[in-house]
Amino acid sequence: MPSCDHCGSHVSERFARVFADETGQVFACPNCSANAGIAEVARQRARA
Template identity: 75%
Template sequence: MPTCEHCERHVSDRFVRVFADDSGKVYACPNCSANAGIAEVVRERARHA
């Protein structure tokens, strides 16, 4: 079951296809980030991971 690397909450397979990095990790999700800026948060957290 895929989870957010930041908050460890479940994310859907569909969410992973859209927002995961090349290795399949999701660094932000609707539970821990504002929906409007989720792509930016994903990129920022991935840089610091």
């Protein structure tokens, strides 16, 4: 089951397909970031 690597919350398989990086890590989810900025927050956290 996929989960957010930042906060540990469960995310759906569909969410992970869209927002995970090429290794399958999900760096942001609706529980720990604003819905409108998930992709940007994920990019920022992946760089860190």
